[in-house]
Amino acid sequence: MTSDGGDAVKVVPVRHVGRWIAGAVMIVVVAMLVHTLFSKVSTGQVSCRTVNGLRTCHPVTNWRFSWNIVFHYFTSSEILHGLLLTIELTILAMVMGIVLGITIAVMRLSPNRLLSSTAWSYTWFFRGTPVYVQLLFWFNISAIYQSLSIGIPFTHVAFLHINAVSLFNPFRAALIGLGLNEGAYMSEIARSGLIAVDEGQIEAASSLGMTRGQTLRLVVLPQAMRVIIPPTGNEVISMLKTTSLASAISVVEVLGAAQNIYAANYEVMPLLITASVWYLIITTVLSIGQFYLERHFARGAQRTPPPTPIARLRQDVKGILAKFRTPRPAMTREVTA
Amino acid sequence: MSVDVVPMVEARAVCKHYSGVEVLKGVDLTVNRGEVTCLIGPSGSGKSTLLRCINHLEKHDAGELLVDGQLVGYEARDGKLYERSDKQICVERSRIGMVFQRFNLFQHLTVLDNVTIGQVKVKNVSPDAAATRARELLARVGLDAKEKNYPSQLSGGQQQRVAIARALAMEPKLMLFDEPTSALDPELVGEVLDVMKDLARSGMTMIVVTHEMGFAREVADTVYFLDRGIIEESGDPRQVLTAPSSERLKSFLSKVL
Ligand SMILES: Nc1ncnc2c1ncn2[C@@H]1O[C@H](COP(=O)(O)OP(=O)(O)OP(=O)(O)O)[C@@H](O)[C@H]1O
Ligand SMILES: [Mg+2]
Numbered sequence: 001m002t003s004d005g006g007d008a009v010k011v012v013p014v015r016h017v018g019r020w021i022a023g024a025v026m027i028v029v030v031a032m033l034v035h036t037l038f039s040k041v042s043t044g045q046v047s048c049r050t051v052n053g054l055r056t057c058h059p060v061t062n063w064r065f066s067w068n069i070v071f072h073y074f075t076s077s078e079i080l081h082g083l084l085l086t087i088e089l090t091i092l093a094m095v096m097g098i099v100l101g102i103t104i105a106v107m108r109l110s111p112n113r114l115l116s117s118t119a120w121s122y123t124w125f126f127r128g129t130p131v132y133v134q135l136l137f138w139f140n141i142s143a144i145y146q147s148l149s150i151g152i153p154f155t156h157v158a159f160l161h162i163n164a165v166s167l168f169n170p171f172r173a174a175l176i177g178l179g180l181n182e183g184a185y186m187s188e189i190a191r192s193g194l195i196a197v198d199e200g201q202i203e204a205a206s207s208l209g210m211t212r213g214q215t216l217r218l219v220v221l222p223q224a225m226r227v228i229i230p231p232t233g234n235e236v237i238s239m240l241k242t243t244s245l246a247s248a249i250s251v252v253e254v255l256g257a258a259q260n261i262y263a264a265n266y267e268v269m270p271l272l273i274t275a276s277v278w279y280l281i282i283t284t285v286l287s288i289g290q291f292y293l294e295r296h297f298a299r300g301a302q303r304t305p306p307p308t309p310i311a312r313l314r315q316d317v318k319g320i321l322a323k324f325r326t327p328r329p330a331m332t333r334e335v336t337a
Numbered sequence: 338m339s340v341d342v343v344p345m346v347e348a349r350a351v352c353k354h355y356s357g358v359e360v361l362k363g364v365d366l367t368v369n370r371g372e373v374t375c376l377i378g379p380s381g382s383g384k385s386t387l388l389r390c391i392n393h394l395e396k397h398d399a400g401e402l403l404v405d406g407q408l409v410g411y412e413a414r415d416g417k418l419y420e421r422s423d424k425q426i427c428v429e430r431s432r433i434g435m436v437f438q439r440f441n442l443f444q445h446l447t448v449l450d451n452v453t454i455g456q457v458k459v460k461n462v463s464p465d466a467a468a469t470r471a472r473e474l475l476a477r478v479g480l481d482a483k484e485k486n487y488p489s490q491l492s493g494g495q496q497q498r499v500a501i502a503r504a505l506a507m508e509p510k511l512m513l514f515d516e517p518t519s520a521l522d523p524e525l526v527g528e529v530l531d532v533m534k535d536l537a538r539s540g541m542t543m544i545v546v547t548h549e550m551g552f553a554r555e556v557a558d559t560v561y562f563l564d565r566g567i568i569e570e571s572g573d574p575r576q577v578l579t580a581p582s583s584e585r586l587k588s589f590l591s592k593v594l
Binding site for chain 2: 200203207212218222
């Protein structure tokens with residue numbers, strides 16, 4: 001970027017005409033978007049008042065996107081309750097999915113053929129059917145199983161009896177449905193992570209006398225995490241949004257809460273926006289968390305870890321300031337020469 | 338060395354095949370305690386396989402293989418052979434150190450943690466005692482300043498020295514080296530060989546698969562030439578390496594020297 005003067009040669013930078021045009025178009029598009037988002041429309045009514053005996057009238061306008069209603073419901077207790085349920089469902093279903101997924105992945109890679117084919121069938125089944133159908137299935141399962149019992153198959157010996165209707169309340173049905181389905185996707189992610197760990201690491205662990213379990217826990221999984229974390233972050237974000245399907249089986253999560261409200265006041269669009277803004281906020285928080293998690297598990301894999309966004313911002317600002325501050329010695333010298 | 342002391346490793350007609358391909362075809366080998374044995378031979382001759390059998394990483398399928406007077410993988414009791422449990426095999430492995438061509442340091446752990454993990458998790462040494470011992474060993478291989486680094490931040494030679502320290506931390510009775518310098522730049526080979534020579538001088542029993550004939554001549558008590566799954570020639574390095582009797586060893590030496 002800088003040259004130390006002397007016999008500097010004048011550099012004529014390439015003019016990126018295409019980039020300038022694309023940039024200008026983008027600015028116009030964004031401006032239009034912002035304009036329409038915050039535009040006002042006439043309600044067709046007129047408001048009049050009398051000041052000092054003079055009667056003045058002007059048309060009443062409203063936000064096209066009813067931001068006032070969005071704002072009003074944004075922190076209402078129904079929406080916040082729903083939000084809490086959304087977060088709860090996301091976390092619990094993901095935990096279930098991750099635990100199941102890693103278990104299935106380990107089974108899948110087991111030399112035991114029975115274990116590996118069971119794992120394969122699990123993934124085949126749960127990936128092959130829509131999650132929406134699965135949710136409806138668990139919600140309605142008490143129709144075919146009045147009670148669940150654990151015992152010895154083909155005998156009447158039972159150790160545990162549970163009433164299915166009380167077990168599969170809407171929240172649990174949603175949790176089981178989402179968690180089991182997620183387990184199938186997580187198992188593929190976990191499997192690719194486990195396979196990515198070098199065979200030599202396993203040999204080194206065995207030659208130290210570690211058992212299979214220790215090798216998996218202490219050597220393979222921590223290294224697989226580097227591969228597993230990024231797609232898992234995507235899964236969490238995807239799960240956050242998929243929990244909205246639970247509203248179809250009468251779980252009042254954030255979308256369900258919004259639906260309940262607009263069923264009463266018909267403000268459909270503002271409440272859908274309310275829910276969407278909350279989804280966006282949580283997604284943003286999750287993305288930030290994912291960045292730091294990835295950084296943590298990448299240790300040892302790279303010689304120098306990537307900078308945090310804040311560090312990068314500081315670097316960028318410094319770079320731009322430096323550009324403005326330093327005069328271009330090469331250019332001036334060229335002119336005077 | 339007296340004759341009635343049990344050798345550290347004794348192989349009698351050891352055979353091993355992978356899906357029909359005969360890799361070891363009756364290997365006989367004896368490694369006495371405190372001695373350095375070098376194993377040389379062309380690529381694919383079965384050197385790694387033999388080391389892996391000795392370390393229970395592979396099961397040989399015929400012949401007798403004894404380490405420290407004990408059958409590898411089996412226990413002989415009242416005229417029967419009992420297969421050893423996974424747990425017992427792990428204990429046996431922990432007493433045999435192994436150093437790999439590609440170092441295989443644990444990438445997610447610091448140098449210090451690489452050297453302590455086996456002690457803490459396998460030998461149940463307390464973390465403090467393990468760290469103390471690890472620092473001693475790292476000092477011995479000349480890397481005490483690097484304990485906080487990750488393996489990816491070290492040169493190949495440094496990584497291999499850490500790998501040796503990691504194996505030594507388990508207090509092994511036998512050390513196996515599988516081409517420990519083959520993946521190194523020529524100028525880094527010396528530092529690793531120096532550590533190994535030092536180890537040999539301290540009386541460690543070692544089996545070294547190597548193409549470093551200088552090292553073999555200087556350090557080895559016995560050299561074995563493995564070719565196509567059998568020991569073609571063995572004996573004192575000065576004899577074997579300078580005046581080979583078999584034609585195959587002659588042609589092998591002419592290629593590597
Ligand atoms: N797991 C395996 N499955 C099938 N064949 C194998 C396996 N491991 C090794 N082999 C074969 O066994 C033969 C001996 O392999 P080995 O690794 O012991 O040779 P080596 O003497 O160590 O050679 P190098 O000097 O190249 O390391 C080779 O032909 C190899 O292809
Ligand atoms: Mg080999």
